[in-house]
Amino acid sequence: MKPTLFFDFDGTLSDPVLLFEHYVVALTGEFKEAHGGSGEAWYSLTRKMLWELTQDFADYFSANPFADYHPYMNSLYARSAQVVCEHIGSTLPSDPVGFARAMQAVALRKCNAFYDGATEALALLHQQGYPIVMASGQESGFLQAALEGAGVVHIPQGWFGPDLINCAKESTRYFERIFEALQISPASAVVIDDLAPAVLWAEELGAKAVQAQLANSQPRETSNPNRPVLTCWHDFPLQLERLLEK
Structure with missing residues (x-):
């Protein structure tokens, strides 16, 4: 066998470097199409948000390798949804975690x-x-x-x-x-x-x-x-x- x-x-x-760039560009396109605004502003916001969340994730689990995974990850997804909603002046959706996961999936399907x-x-x-x-x-x-x-x-x-x-x-x-x-x-x-x-x-x-x-x-x-x-x-x-x- x-x-x-x-x-x-x-x-x-x-x-990972190339995927990060593809992902930022894909998310930028999704946000601009859905909410309008400046592509440059969306790109800057998206890149900064993803970088900060990635660093927070690495720092947290390096210090707490056996921490309960799901609550922390859900908090990161919720934070990303909050950043987007604050940028467009909108209230959070009823399921901010689901919103963030859905946007992630749509963008990643356009990346390779x-x-x-x-x-x-x-x-x-x-x-x-x-x-x-x-x-x-x-x-x-x-x-x-x-x-x-x-x-x-x-x-x-x-x-x-x-x-x-x-x-x-x-x-x-x-x-x-x-x-x-x-x-x-x-x-x-x-x-x-x-x-x-x-x-x-x-x-x-x-x-x-x-x-x-x-x-x-x-x-x-x-x-x-x-x-x-x-x-x-x-x-x-x-x-x-x-x-x-x-």
Whole structure:
């Protein structure tokens, strides 16, 4: 039986710098079309809002890795809705969290920042019979919409973000909960991720790991110099085959 492949999103499948820019532009277009006003003003507001929320998220869960995920994320979505409504001089919708999630999904479906060869590699691995699952720090709704934008939403069997397991991607607990949810052994998993702590957590549980090192991903830091490194998606299916032969 083939192992299950767990793919990170940002910095592994998708260029995070390019996606952020695409996402800002897409949201700007949605806001301008729906509410009018200056495109430049919407762009500036959207970029600043997303950057601040991203930093707040990182700071909060770095300091509180085992915090309850859902209340905090809902507060971020509500804050984003409030920023938009204040800008247009409108009252908050009855469901500000749902409003923000819906706008996020619409915009992400218009974005695609996949690395060169990533789409083809996923398709080939899927054809070869590998079970493919997303294991990202992004929420499942974000992942589904972003994968729709990239044209590969049909490939993964699951879109694991922290919301599905109520656990931020900040410790081994994240992968433990995913493996438990899928009822698979870590020994039957291969984790592909650009962040050194994430691949180390997977290895500590007994999974195999490949560390991605692609454009605009994090600089490579590793405690294991023998760990396989993904530098080109076109080469990855063969690289994976060789890893599994060991």
